[in-house]
Amino acid sequence: MPSGPETTAEAATGDPAADRPEEPRTAASGPAEGASGAAERPVAERADGPAVAASKAAAEPAGRAGGASGAATAVGPEAAGGRKPGRGARLAGFARREWRRSAAAAAAGVALGLAFPPYGLWPLSLLSVAALALLTRGRTARQGAWTGFVFGVPFFFVLLKWLHVIGWDAVVGLSVIEALFLLPMGAGLALISRLPAWPLWGACLWVAQEWARDRTPFGGFPWGRLAFANTGSPYTPLAALGGAPLVTFAVALTGSLLAAAGLALWRSRAAARAERTEEPAAAATAPAGGRRRPLVPVAVTLAAAGAVTAAGYAVPVPTDADDTVRIAVIQGNVQQPGMDFLGRPMKILNNHVEATLRLAEEVKKNPESRPDLVIWPENASDLDPYKHREAYARIDQAVKAVGVPVLVGALVDHPSKRGYVENQGIVWDPVSGPGASYTKQHPVPFGEYVPFREQLSKVISRLDRVPRDFYPGDHTGVLQVGPARLGDVICFEVAYDEIVRDTVNAGARALVIQTNNATYGRTGQPEQQLVMSKLRAIEHGRAVVTAAPSGISAIVGPDGTVQQRTEEFTQDVLTATIPLRDDRTVADRVGAAPEWVLAMVGVLSCAAAIVIGRRGRTDEKGQHP
Numbered sequence: 001m002p003s004g005p006e007t008t009a010e011a012a013t014g015d016p017a018a019d020r021p022e023e024p025r026t027a028a029s030g031p032a033e034g035a036s037g038a039a040e041r042p043v044a045e046r047a048d049g050p051a052v053a054a055s056k057a058a059a060e061p062a063g064r065a066g067g068a069s070g071a072a073t074a075v076g077p078e079a080a081g082g083r084k085p086g087r088g089a090r091l092a093g094f095a096r097r098e099w100r101r102s103a104a105a106a107a108a109g110v111a112l113g114l115a116f117p118p119y120g121l122w123p124l125s126l127l128s129v130a131a132l133a134l135l136t137r138g139r140t141a142r143q144g145a146w147t148g149f150v151f152g153v154p155f156f157f158v159l160l161k162w163l164h165v166i167g168w169d170a171v172v173g174l175s176v177i178e179a180l181f182l183l184p185m186g187a188g189l190a191l192i193s194r195l196p197a198w199p200l201w202g203a204c205l206w207v208a209q210e211w212a213r214d215r216t217p218f219g220g221f222p223w224g225r226l227a228f229a230n231t232g233s234p235y236t237p238l239a240a241l242g243g244a245p246l247v248t249f250a251v252a253l254t255g256s257l258l259a260a261a262g263l264a265l266w267r268s269r270a271a272a273r274a275e276r277t278e279e280p281a282a283a284a285t286a287p288a289g290g291r292r293r294p295l296v297p298v299a300v301t302l303a304a305a306g307a308v309t310a311a312g313y314a315v316p317v318p319t320d321a322d323d324t325v326r327i328a329v330i331q332g333n334v335q336q337p338g339m340d341f342l343g344r345p346m347k348i349l350n351n352h353v354e355a356t357l358r359l360a361e362e363v364k365k366n367p368e369s370r371p372d373l374v375i376w377p378e379n380a381s382d383l384d385p386y387k388h389r390e391a392y393a394r395i396d397q398a399v400k401a402v403g404v405p406v407l408v409g410a411l412v413d414h415p416s417k418r419g420y421v422e423n424q425g426i427v428w429d430p431v432s433g434p435g436a437s438y439t440k441q442h443p444v445p446f447g448e449y450v451p452f453r454e455q456l457s458k459v460i461s462r463l464d465r466v467p468r469d470f471y472p473g474d475h476t477g478v479l480q481v482g483p484a485r486l487g488d489v490i491c492f493e494v495a496y497d498e499i500v501r502d503t504v505n506a507g508a509r510a511l512v513i514q515t516n517n518a519t520y521g522r523t524g525q526p527e528q529q530l531v532m533s534k535l536r537a538i539e540h541g542r543a544v545v546t547a548a549p550s551g552i553s554a555i556v557g558p559d560g561t562v563q564q565r566t567e568e569f570t571q572d573v574l575t576a577t578i579p580l581r582d583d584r585t586v587a588d589r590v591g592a593a594p595e596w597v598l599a600m601v602g603v604l605s606c607a608a609a610i611v612i613g614r615r616g617r618t619d620e621k622g623q624h625p
Contacts, residue, residue, distance in 0.1 A: 098143070101135055101147060102146070102147070105131075105135050105147045105151040107131075107154075108132055108151055109150070109153065109154040110154045110158055111124045111127060111128045112125060112128035112129075112158075113155050113156075113157070113159045116224070116528060117530070118528075120527075120531075122229050122232065125230060125251055125255070126251065126254055127255070127258075129206070129226070129251065130256065130259040131259075132151050132186070133193070133202055134259050134263070135147050135151075137189075137190070138194070139193075141187040141188075144186040144191070145183045145184065145190075148182035148183055148184075148187070149179050149183050149186065151186070152175075152182035152183075155179070155224070156174065156178045156179055157175040159223065159224050160175055160178075160224075161524075162523035164523075165338055165520055166519075174221075178213065178221065181212055181213045185206070185208070185209040188208075188602065188603075191609035191613075192605045192606060192609050194613065195612070201605035202252065203249050203598075204249070204598045204601040204602030204605060205602040205605070205606070206252035207245050207252070207595060207598040208600075210222065210245070210248055211245070211595055214496065218445040219442055219445070220496075222495045222496060222497075223528070225244055225248055226248040227535060228244070228528070228532055229251075230251050231531040231532070231534040231560065232560075233251075233312075234309050234310065235247050235251055235254075235309070235312050236534075236535065237317050237538060238311065238312050238315055240315055240317055240538055240585045240586060240587055241315055241586045241587055241594075242586075242587055242595075243501070243539050243587040244497055244535060245497075245598060246594050246598075250309075250311065250312070254305045254308045254309055257304050257308070258305055261298050261301040264301055265295070265298045267297075268295050317541070317558070317559050318558070318581075319557065319558040319559050319579065320579075322509070322581055323579075323580040324579055324580060325482070325484040325510070325577070325580055326370075326371045326575070326576070327371055327374070327375060327555075327575070328373075328574065328575045329547045330352050330356055330376050330380075331549065331551060331553045331566050331574075332351030332354070332376075332380065333549065333569060334348055334550045335347045337519075337550065338521075345382060345383060346382070346383065346390065346391065346394070348380060348381075348382050348549055349380065349391055353394045353395070353398040355572075355573055356376075356399075356401065357401050358573075359371075360401035360402040363402065370403070370404070371402075371404060371575060372482050373482040374399075374406040374407070375514070375545060376547060377548045377553070378409040378515050378516040378547075378548070378549070379409055379423075381395060381409065381410035381411070384421075385408075385412075385426075386412060387413060395408055396433060400430045402430070403430050404482055405428065405429050405481050406427075406428045407425050407426070407427060407428075407481050407486070407488065407512065408427075409423075409425055409426075409547075410424055412424050412437075419468055420468060420469055421468050422440070423470050423490055423491075424438065425437060425438045425479065425488040425490065425512075427479050427481050438490070439472070439474075440491070440493065441473045442472065443469075443470035443472055444492055446466070447466065449466070449469035449470050477503055477508075478508050484580060485507055485508060485509045485580075486509070486511070486512050487500075487504060487506070487509075487510070487512065487542075488512050488514060489511060489513050490513075490514050491514070494536060498592065500536050501540070501591060504584065508542065509580035509582060510544070510579070510581070511537075511544045511545070512545045512546075513533055513545070513547070515546060515547070516550075517529065517548050517550065517551070518548075521550050526568065529546075529552075530546060530552050530554055533554065533556050534556055534561075534562065537557065537559070537560045538558070539587050540584075540585055541583060541585045542558055543558055543578040543579055543580075543581075550568060550569050551570065551572075552566060552567075553565065554574075557579075558579060563576065
């Protein structure tokens with residue numbers, strides 16, 4: 001793996017400037033220095049040739065003689081007996097110096113948001129990673145942290161704008177919280193930019209950042225992973241080897257290598273300009289091959305980026321079926337979109353019952369079209385069928401009419417903890433009635449339960465819209481539904497690696513995503529969730545069936561192709577024969593190991609950069625007492 005331009009230019013010459021932190025600059029320093037930082041200045045000096053080096057040596061005494069006055073000027077009013085500038089003045093100065101870089105970082109963040117559905121411009125994910133690498137390069141850790149933050153806020157704002165259904169304050173608040181994870185990543189990118197092979201360490205930092213967001217706070221919120229923007233790109237097949245983290249790593253590495261190639265190209269041009277300016281005669285007589293030699297790092301780095309991109313094509317995506325099953329997916333629709341999608345009691349349940357009864361009529365006319373099982377979505381029954389006889393009777397009527405087991409999504413009161421509710425998928429048999437069930441393991445904080453309810457409800461009245469907390473389940477959702485052993489995953493759980501992986505490893509032969517996106521209909525959120533199903537299909541080599549009361553319901557093949565899908569806010573029925581598979585992918589076998597290794601390498605690279613930087617400063621002090 002090439003380590004970028006430093007391995008051919010800086011590392012070869014042993015230039016210590018690459019390890020020194022960037023000197024303070026104003027925004028007027030121009031894009032060349034802003035992109036490359038202090039580490040790039042020695043390249044131009046080397047390109048100037050012996051003549052310029054000699055002139056610098058001759059001028060050195062004068063520079064040293066003026067050092068005292070320069071230091072006094074740098075210290076400013078404090079050295080002259082003035083007062084220290086206030087916090088406001090310091091912030092204003094920082095804003096003047098950083099506004100151009102901050103604006104560029106914000107634009108890159110918006111571009112990354114556009115890489116995700118509903119826009120789906122996945123190549124922008126590569127360019128956004130490259131832009132952030134350049135904008136943090138050669139900066140101090142504090143400057144890099146700020147750049148990462150101003151990159152993150154607009155990114156998450158564009159990505160999560162579907163939360164405006166709840167309120168724009170929710171969009172802004174969650175965007176800021178998620179962007180806080182990019183503070184340490186931005187600082188880390190600034191630190192590792194002085195190391196050889198920095199694109200590699202930068203890619204690991206992207207994985208580390210997503211590792212943290214996937215787990216904290218309140219169990220994490222992994223929306224916005226680079227892998228989820230690349231579910232239809234050349235990187236997608238890598239999920240079968242290392243899951244979503246490996247896809248993120250490949251995307252981040254390619255973007256960082258593109259940044260390194262851009263830096264190498266800028267340096268070669270700077271060297272050429274210096275040759276023409278300082279030594280026109282020598283430059284004119286230099287052999288053509290010598291003039292092209294600075295472009296070698298560009299070609300090598302681009303070749304490395306191309307190799308990472310092409311690696312996905314070499315990954316086999318197995319799709320052969322060990323068995324098949326015919327399914328029907330019922331999308332009954334809701335009374336209205338938005339926060340009050342439930343409408344009047346029994347409305348959603350009756351919609352799904354009626355759609356199932358129509359399917360039963362079609363089966364009577366054409367017995368060959370009979371499915372082996374039927375799947376209803378999350379919250380298809382808005383009343384607890386165990387406590388409400390009318391709900392039980394309607395479900396039982398539909399199941400008996402179609403004559404095959406139905407996986408019913410229902411809200412069920414907790415049997416022993418009063419006031420709690422469980423979000424379940426229940427296997428309903430036409431003969432024996434309700435049987436085995438799966439309870440959602442990862443309820444959504446502030447959506448399905450309220451952390452610190454007693455304290456927060458006093459200041460946030462909107463939390464009253466979540467009157468009861470959902471209680472989490474304690475086991476995976478492997479359920480025998482008729483002839484098929486299915487893995488039930490409910491709604492946002494599809495975004496969490498470990499929940500889906502544990503379900504497959506427990507024996508699921510196909511995956512079912514019971515979801516309810518009616519609150520966020522026509523906002524882009526259903527599309528964002530659907531691409532997660534595409535990634536999971538390839539990652540685990542399983543067909544994935546998504547069932548939603550208002551859409552998008554879909555059937556995804558093990559190769560990640562969407563074979564059928566519904567429109568939003570329509571009543572529809574999907575029928576298909578899907579493969580059942582027993583083989584596990586490499587990603588299933590290695591589990592979370594690739595993510596942990598890559599994240600640890602990213603953190604350790606930051607530690608190495610700090611140690612090397614301190615050692616370099618100590619050496620400089622020893623040389624200049």
